[in-house]
Amino acid sequence: MKEKKQGLINEKFLLQNKTARRLYADYAVDLPIVDYHCHLSPKEIAGNKQFTDLTEIWLKGDHYKWRAMRALGVPEQLITGDASNEEKFMAWATCVPGTVRNPLFHWTQMELNNPFGIEEYLNDKTAAKIYRTANEMLSQPDFCTQGLLNRNRVELVGTTDDPCDDLACHLQLSEQQNPFVVRPSFRPDPVLNISAKPDFLKYLQRLEEASGAAIMDLDSLLTALQNRVDYFHTHGCRISDHGLVMMPMVPSDITQLERDFLRYLEEPDFLMPSPDAYAGYILLQLCRMYHAKGWVQQFHLGAIRNLNSRLRNILGADSGFDSIGDDGQAIRLAMFLDALDKEDQLARTILYNLNPALNEVFAAMTGNFNDGTVAGKIQYGSAWWFLDQKDGIQKQLNALSNLGVLSTFIGMTTDSRSFLSYSRHDYFRRILCNLIGKEMEKGLLPDDEAWMGEIIEQVCYYNARRFFDLHT
Incomplete structure (x- = not known):
């Protein structure tokens, strides 16, 4: 009789030796999931779609x-x-x-x-x-959506939300008796993109309505944003997120920036001479607000988006025509983080890199701003987007291990719009267990499964639980 072929997904998948398989089975497979960054719809979760x-x-x-x-x-x-x-x-x-x-x-x-x-x-x-x-x-x-979250033992869903959102779905979720928590994340990208003037002015109108503050200058814009940060905090938000090609510059002449912004609002044909300095000023002020609230801030760096103009005109933005950027990141990132740190206003931070050539750059950068107040205060975030595959995950783990401290890592997040993407956590856990299991068998790590297993548990679950205060 011909033996039935076993499916690809089995107890050996991605686990290339016995030690890796034991580590996975005994320490990783049954852990809950802390999915601190994703793009799932809170409306679909609240309505149990x-x-x-x-x-x-x-x-x-x-x-x-x-x-x-x-x-x-x-x-x-x-x-x-x-x-x-x-x-x-x-x-x-x-x-x-x-x-x-x-x-x-x-x-x-x-x-x-x-x-x-x-x-x-x-x-x-x-x-x-x-x-x-x-x-x-x-x-x-x-x-249904809530059933799928429960099946995957999800404890936290961190959605991605516009500052103008009324968070009605999050309020609805807070009133439900679910075993998981859904928290909004503050994603203010539109308020930083001042170059596209018609879209920016429309967004300011939305922000005025949502915040109840008339926006007439930079100070009133910051008041409107503070109102929304306060509103989000009241509704359970503890995380911010930003998608940037690279960190904006730290501005030097705020007085000129204020004058330029007034002209921008008052003169239809006037464009900001330095949109990058504007973005840097607003983002710095936002980061100070996050620190005051005790939030975690995330920076997704390196994506260049909507590159196929012909198909974008047909299909719209975010239709699959994005790529990896090759801009320099280190100097601007260091200057931005330092501007906050020297005032002791640098919040817990996650830095996500999209260019694999810069893995070591990002891993080294995190160590410059850890200060002993929190384990892993500055995180080199999980392999992201084009890099969240086996090779990319291994390279991120190796860069972090070589230049940082793996045992403080907060592990994987889905960054997904699909309720079927929780397999990504299992994928990551298998890759991590295989990496450690192979080095144990080669004599590069201690042959102590309890010791190594504890580190796996921390990386896959417990570190993230502490980092995002799920114990409170």
Whole structure:
């Protein structure tokens, strides 16, 4: 009798020796999840949304899959166009065999395995059965948004929220009896982007309405932002987030900046002479507010976005045409952090790097501003976006270990819009256990599973729990 082939996702997946497998089984696999940064919809969580089918929960908004499908010659109609959900799923299924060695191949099988228990490889032959099986499960209450969070033992969901948001969904969630906590994160990117004047002025109108403060100059703009920081804090926010190509410059002439901003508001054709100095001034003031509130601040650095102007005009922004930037980061980042630190107003900080050539630059930078007040006060954040795959995660862990202290690391976060992305935490945990297990067997680390296992537990769960004050 021919032996049945075991699926890709099993007890050996990514775990290349016995020690790694024991570490994973005994110290990592059953830990809860602290997902401190993601783009899940608080509205969908609060309403306990039930998804219509696998396409809606899995393919909608997934830029990774969209990019792969385009690369494999799939027409846009079957990606973001008006094809039916089933047609889009079948198109993706046909693509999956061609994604081998891309992390999408692993993630696809992991996300079918958890939560659906599907072991078959997805391809054109298995697609119809997998689609039916998953859709039947998605019709059950346990596969609504809150059920999926519970199945994955999620303790914290850190959503990403605009400062003008009324946080009504977060208020609704705070009144529900859920075993997980959903906290808003303050993401003020639009108020820093002063170069696009029509969009910026529209945003200021929204900010005025939300804050109840008329914005007539830089001081009143800061008053409006302080009002929103206070509002977010009252509604459970303890984290801010910023997506930047690079840190803005620390401004030197605030008086001139104030004059320029007044002209900008009053004269239709006047543009800010130094939008970078403006962004640096506002961001510094925001960071001082975060420190005063005891928040954690995050900086996602290095992405250049919406580069395909033709397809952006057709499909809109954030449709999968972003890339890794190659701008220098170190000097501006050091100057910005130092401007806060010398006033003792540097909050707990997470720095995310998108360019693998700068891994050591970021890992070294974090050590400059740790001050002994908090373990791992300045974090070299988890491998992000283009780097959150096996090779990228290993390189981030190695850079952090070589130039920092791995045992203080707060571990993985999904940074995802999909409720099926919690497999990313399992992916990270397997990679970490394999890294440590291999070095234990080579004699590079102590042959003490309890010792190494405790470090794995700290990195995968307990450090993040402490860093984000989930014990209170």
